[in-house]
Amino acid sequence: MAVHEQRHAREYSGARVLITGGLGFIGSSVARALVNAGAQVTLVDSLITAYGGNLFNIHDIRDRVRVNISDVRDASSMKYLVQSQDYLFNLAGQTSHLDSMTDPFTDLNINCVAQLAILETCRAHNPRIKIVYASTRQLYGKPQYLPVDERHLLQPVDVNGINKMAGEWYHILYHNVYGMQTAALRLTNTYGPGMRVKDARQTFLGIWVKNVLSGLPIDVYGDGLQRRDFNYVADVVDALLLTGADERANGQVYNLGSDEVYALKELAELVIQVNGAGTARLIPFPAERKVIDIGDYYADFSKIKTALGWDARVPLAEGLRETLAYYREHGAHYWEQSQATP
Amino acid sequence: MAVHEQRHAREYSGARVLITGGLGFIGSSVARALVNAGAQVTLVDSLITAYGGNLFNIHDIRDRVRVNISDVRDASSMKYLVQSQDYLFNLAGQTSHLDSMTDPFTDLNINCVAQLAILETCRAHNPRIKIVYASTRQLYGKPQYLPVDERHLLQPVDVNGINKMAGEWYHILYHNVYGMQTAALRLTNTYGPGMRVKDARQTFLGIWVKNVLSGLPIDVYGDGLQRRDFNYVADVVDALLLTGADERANGQVYNLGSDEVYALKELAELVIQVNGAGTARLIPFPAERKVIDIGDYYADFSKIKTALGWDARVPLAEGLRETLAYYREHGAHYWEQSQATP
Numbered sequence: 252m253a254v255h256e257q258r259h260a261r262e263y264s265g266a267r268v269l270i271t272g273g274l275g276f277i278g279s280s281v282a283r284a285l286v287n288a289g290a291q292v293t294l295v296d297s298l299i300t301a302y303g304g305n306l307f308n309i310h311d312i313r314d315r316v317r318v319n320i321s322d323v324r325d326a327s328s329m330k331y332l333v334q335s336q337d338y339l340f341n342l343a344g345q346t347s348h349l350d351s352m353t354d355p356f357t358d359l360n361i362n363c364v365a366q367l368a369i370l371e372t373c374r375a376h377n378p379r380i381k382i383v384y385a386s387t388r389q390l391y392g393k394p395q396y397l398p399v400d401e402r403h404l405l406q407p408v409d410v411n412g413i414n415k416m417a418g419e420w421y422h423i424l425y426h427n428v429y430g431m432q433t434a435a436l437r438l439t440n441t442y443g444p445g446m447r448v449k450d451a452r453q454t455f456l457g458i459w460v461k462n463v464l465s466g467l468p469i470d471v472y473g474d475g476l477q478r479r480d481f482n483y484v485a486d487v488v489d490a491l492l493l494t495g496a497d498e499r500a501n502g503q504v505y506n507l508g509s510d511e512v513y514a515l516k517e518l519a520e521l522v523i524q525v526n527g528a529g530t531a532r533l534i535p536f537p538a539e540r541k542v543i544d545i546g547d548y549y550a551d552f553s554k555i556k557t558a559l560g561w562d563a564r565v566p567l568a569e570g571l572r573e574t575l576a577y578y579r580e581h582g583a584h585y586w587e588q589s590q591a592t593p
Numbered sequence: 594m595a596v597h598e599q600r601h602a603r604e605y606s607g608a609r610v611l612i613t614g615g616l617g618f619i620g621s622s623v624a625r626a627l628v629n630a631g632a633q634v635t636l637v638d639s640l641i642t643a644y645g646g647n648l649f650n651i652h653d654i655r656d657r658v659r660v661n662i663s664d665v666r667d668a669s670s671m672k673y674l675v676q677s678q679d680y681l682f683n684l685a686g687q688t689s690h691l692d693s694m695t696d697p698f699t700d701l702n703i704n705c706v707a708q709l710a711i712l713e714t715c716r717a718h719n720p721r722i723k724i725v726y727a728s729t730r731q732l733y734g735k736p737q738y739l740p741v742d743e744r745h746l747l748q749p750v751d752v753n754g755i756n757k758m759a760g761e762w763y764h765i766l767y768h769n770v771y772g773m774q775t776a777a778l779r780l781t782n783t784y785g786p787g788m789r790v791k792d793a794r795q796t797f798l799g800i801w802v803k804n805v806l807s808g809l810p811i812d813v814y815g816d817g818l819q820r821r822d823f824n825y826v827a828d829v830v831d832a833l834l835l836t837g838a839d840e841r842a843n844g845q846v847y848n849l850g851s852d853e854v855y856a857l858k859e860l861a862e863l864v865i866q867v868n869g870a871g872t873a874r875l876i877p878f879p880a881e882r883k884v885i886d887i888g889d890y891y892a893d894f895s896k897i898k899t900a901l902g903w904d905a906r907v908p909l910a911e912g913l914r915e916t917l918a919y920y921r922e923h924g925a926h927y928w929e930q931s932q933a934t935p
Contacts, residue, residue, distance in 0.1 A: 352770070355709055363705060363759065367697055367752075405747060407762060408769065410709075417705065417759040420749060427750065428694070428884050542770050 255489055256287070262496040264289035269336040271295045271323050271343035271369075272303070273316075276445040276453065277385065277438075278342045279308035280484045281491055286315040288492075295332060295343065297322035301350065303453050307584035308445045323365040330372045333380060338495050341369065341422075342385045344415070347452045348543055351411035362414035363421075370425045370433075383495045384435040386419040386504065387412070391437075393545040400551035401437075401506055408543045419504065426502035434500040436490055439508050439550055443484030443570060444577035448585045456481070456522075460578055461586050463522055463529040472536045473544075475516030480509040480549040483570030486563045493559045500559060508550025509563040518567075525571045597831055598629070604838040606631035611678040613637045613665050613685035613711075614645070615658075618787040618795065619727065619780075620684045621650035622826045623833055628657040630834075637674060637685065639664035643692065645795050649926035650787045665707040672714045680837050681724045683711065683764075686757065689794045690731070690885055693753030704756035705763075712767045712775075723774040725837045728761040728846065729754075730781045735887040742893035743779075743848055750885045761846065768844035776842040778832055781850050781892055785826030785912060786919035790927045797857075798823070798864075802920055803928050804871075805864055811873040814882060817858030822851040822891040825912030828905045835901045842901060850892025851905040860909075867913045 268285050272278040273294025285292050294316055296304040309316060321328040323343045333339060344362055345351065351358040366384075373380050391399050392406035407413045422433040440454055447453035448461040459469045490507055494500045513521065519531035536544060555561045578585065610627050614620040615636025627634050636658055638646040651658060663670040665685045675681060686704055687693065693700040708726075715722050733741050734748035749755045764775040782796055789795035790803040801811045832849055836842045855863065861873035878886060897903045920927065 355713065356706070359706060359709060364698070364701060367701060371697065402746065404744065407766070410763070410766065413759050413762040413766060416762070417755050420755040420758070421752070424749070424752065424755060 255493065259284060259288040259492045259496070262288070263492065266290045266337045267335060268338040268340065269293050269295065269332055270340045273342070274298060274306060274308055274318070275303035275342060276308065276443070276447060277441060277484060277487060278340070279445055280443070280488050281340050281342070282309060282316050283312050284488045284492060286312050293317040293319060293332065293336070295319050295321055295323065301347070301452060302345065303447045305445070305585065307581065323369060324360055326368045326372065329369055330376060333369070333373050334376050336377065336380055339373070339380055339382045340491055340495065341366070341382055344385065344418075345411065346387075348389070348409045348411050349539060350452070351409050351414070352539070355410040358411050358414050362411065362418045366418040367421050370421055370431075374425060374429055374431060378429070378431060381432040381495055382422060382434075383491055384419060384422045384433065385491070386435040386437045387415055388437050388439045388506070388548060388550060390416045390419065391548070394548050397547060398508065398549050398551035399506070401504055401554055408545060423502060423504060432498070432501045434494050434502065435504045436494060437504060437506045437550075438482070438487060439506075439548070440479055440481045441484055441487050442481055443574050445484065448578060448582070459519065459522055460574060461582070463526050464575065464578055464582060469519045469522065469529065469531040470534050471515050471519050471531055472534060472540060475519070475533050476514050477544075478512050478514050478547040478549060479518070480512050481567055481570075482507055482509055482563055483565035483573070486565055490555065490561045493561050497559055503558070505555035505558070506550040506552045507555065507563070508552035509567070511567045512549045513567065521568060522571055525568055526575050597835065601626060601630040601834045601838070604630070605834065608632045608679045609677060610680040610682065611635050611637065611674055612682045615684070616640060616648060616650055616660070617645035617684060618650065618785070618789060619783060619826060619829060620682070621787055622785070622830045623682050623684070624651060624658050625654050626830045626834060628654050635659040635661060635674065635678070637661050637663055637665065643689070643794060644687065645789045647787070647927065649923065665711060666702055668710045668714065671711055672718060675711070675715050675722060676718050678719065678722055681715070681722055682833055682837065683708070683724055684727045686727065686760070687753065688729075690751045690753050691881060692794070693751050693756070694881070697752040700753050700756050704753065704760045708760040709763050712763055712773070716767060716771055716773060720771070720773060723837055724764060724776075725833055726761060726764045726775065726777040727833070728777040728779045729757055730779050730848070730890060730892060732758045732761065732779060733890070736890050739889060740850065740891050740893035741848070743846055743896055750887060765844060765846060774840070774843045776836050776844065777846045778836060779846060779848045779892070780824070780829060781890070782821055782823045783826055783829050784823055785916050787826065788916075790920060790924070801861065801864055802916060803924070805868050806917065806920055806924060811861045811864065811871065812876050813857050813861050813873055814876060814878045815886075817861070817875050818856050819886075820854050820856050820889040820891060821860070822854050823909055823912075824849055824851055824905055825907035825915070828907055832897065832903045835903050839901055845900070847897035847900070848892040848894045849897065849905070850894035851909070853909045854891045855909065863910060864913055867910055868917050
C-alpha cells in the first residue's frame with residue numbers, strides 16, 4: 252500500500268512496533284504497511300464509540316497483528332505496552348473540533364495528559380524507542396499566508412488545536428532535553444479506505460463519501476470556495492514510516508500536504524464525477540462551525556520533501572476512486588450504528 | 594505604587610476583583626494597587642511551600658483584602674469565588690522550570706487543567722468577567738531574533754513553557770470563540786519587593802538579592818554575557834491594571850519588557866554597586882539548567898506601548914535600590930524556612 256515498500260521492508264522487517272489508535276483509519280493503514288514489511292505489530296485502541304477505531308479496519312490483517320484494547324489514558328497498561336518496542340506510532344487522539352469545545356477536559360486528558368504520560372513512561376522504561384506523533388494542520392489556525400510552512404505561527408481556533416499543540420511540543424521537548432528519538436507530522440485532510448464516514452467527526456470527506464454513495468446530497472458549507480489540500484492515506488503512511496526510519500527526523504516537525512489544492516465546491520464536483528452520480532448543495536455554515544472555520548488552508552511541505560524525500564504521489568481523483576470503491580464494497584461496516592451527526 | 598494611580602482609581606474604585614496567586618509576589622502587588630484604587634479585593638492562594646505565596650506580602654493591607662486560602666485546581670471553590678466578580682487577575686501558576694521537568698503532571702494540572710476549569714466556570718457562571726492572564730516570555734524559548742516581538746514563534750524549552758502556552762491560548766480562545774473579555778501579558782523577568790528570595794525558583798534575582806544582603810557571593814552561570822530585560826513590579830502592576838481596564842486589550846497578547854538590557858554579569862555588578870558591597874563569581878552552568886538555557890532574551894514591547902500607552906518607567910538601578918531596601922528591612926520574613934536551592 253505504501254509507496255516505498257521495499258525501503259520500508261528493509262527498515263521495519265523484524266521490528267517491534269506499537270501503534271496507538273491502531274484500529275483507527277490511519278493507525279490500521281500503518282499496521283497493514285508494517286505487517287507487509289515484516290514487522291511485529293501491536294495495536295492499542297480503546298474503541299471509544301465517537302472516535303475512529305473500527306475492528307473492520309484490520310479485517311484483512313487480523314491474524315497478523317496483536318490487538319490490545321486499552322486506553323492511552325491508562326498509564327499502567329501503557330507502561331507495560333511500550334516496553335521492548337522499537338517504534339511507537341502515536342496516533343491516538345481526540346480529533347473532533349466540536350467535541351473539544353463541548354467537553355474540553357476529555358480532549359485535554361487524551362491529547363495532553365496521556366501524551367505526557369506516554370513520554371514519561373518511555374523516558375523511564377524505553378528511552379531508545381523511536382516515536383512518531385501524528386499532529387495536525389489545525390495548530391496553525393487561520394492561515395496568515397499561503398502555503399503555510401512550519402514557520403507559521405500556531406494560533407489554534409479550538410481547544411483541540413491547543414491541546415494537540417501541547418502534545419506535539421511535549422514530543423519535541425523530550426527530544427531536545429532528553430535526547431529521545433521523537434518527531435511529529437502535521438497532517439492535513441487525510442482520506443481513504445478506513446476513514447470514519449458515519450459523520451463529520453473525523454473529516455467532512457467521510458460524510459460526503461457516505462452521502463454520495465447513499466444517494467444523498469453532499470452539503471458544502473458557505474460559498475464552497477474555501478481551498479484545502481488532501482492526502483491519500485497511503486501517502487500519509489509513507490510519510491510516517493519514512494519519518495520513523497530516519498534519524499534525521501529526530502526532533503523535527505514536518506508538514507504534510509499536496510500540490511493539488513481544491514476549493515470545497517470543486518472537490519464535491521470531483522467526488523460526484525468519480526462516483527458517476529450524486530448531487531451537492533451549498534448550505535449556510537452552522538454557527539458552531541463558522542466560529543472555528545479557518546478559510547483557505549494548504550501546506551508548504553517542502554521541508555519533508557527535501558529532508559526525507561517524501562511527496563504526495565496519489566492524485567486526488569485516483570485516491571477518491573479507491574475510497575469510493577472501498578466503501579461501495581464495505582460501507583455497511585462503517586455506516587451502521589450511525590450516530591447523530593454532530 | 595503603580596504609575597497611573599489616578600487613572601486606576603477611576604477605573605477600579607468599587608470594583609470587585611479576584612486575584613489568583615494573590616499572596617504571591619505580583620498578586621500581592623496588584624492587590625495593594627487595587628485597594629489603594631478603592632477596589633474590593635479577594636485573594637486566592639494555596640500557599641504551596643515551593644511557590645511564591647507569603648502572607649507577609651500583604652502585611653500592610655491585610656485588613657483591606659479578603660484572603661481565601663484555596664487551590665485553583667479546586668474547581669468547586671473556584672466556581673464559588675469567581676461569581677459576582679468584575680475582574681479576575683489570573684496569576685496563580687507553577688513557575689519553576691526545573692520543577693516542571695521533575696514533576697510535569699503537577700505543572701500540567703495547575704497551568705492547563707486548572708486554567709481551563711477557571712475559564713469554563715467563568716463562561717458558565719460569570720461570562721462578563723474581565724480576565725487578565727499572567728503569561729511569560731518563556732513561551733518563546735530560545736530567541737531567533739532580538740528583540741522578540743509577539744510574532745516570534747513559540748518554541749518552549751521546558752514542560753512549564755508548553756503548559757503555560759496552552760494556558761495562555763485557552764484564554765485567547767475563550768475570547769475568540771465565546772466573546773469573553775480576556776487578555777494575556779507575557780512577562781519578562783520581574784523583580785521587586787515581595788519576590789521569592791529563598792531560592793532561584795521564581796527568579797534568579799531573588800537568590801542574588803538574598804546572597805548579596807547576606808554577605809554571600811552572587812553566582813552567575815556561564816560567562817555571564819547572556820542579556821536580559823527586567824521589569825520592576827510596579828511597572829508590571831501598571832500593565833496588568835491598564836490591560837484589565839481597556840476593552841481594546843480583549844483577545845490580545847502583549848509582551849512586557851524594558852529598554853534597559855543588561856548582561857547578567859553587568860547586572861550582578863549593578864546589584865553590588867546599588868547595595869554598596871558584595872561579590873559575584875562566574876560558575877559553570879549546572880547541567881539541568883544548561884539544557885534549558887535560552888541565551889539572550891529581550892522583548893519588543895511596542896505593541897502594548899502603542900495600544901495601551903504602557904511603558905517601563907522605573908529604572909533598573911532605582912528598582913534594585915527599592916528592592917534591596919525592602920529586604921534589608923523585611924528579609925527575615927522571606928529567607929526563613931529556606932529550602933535547598935533547586
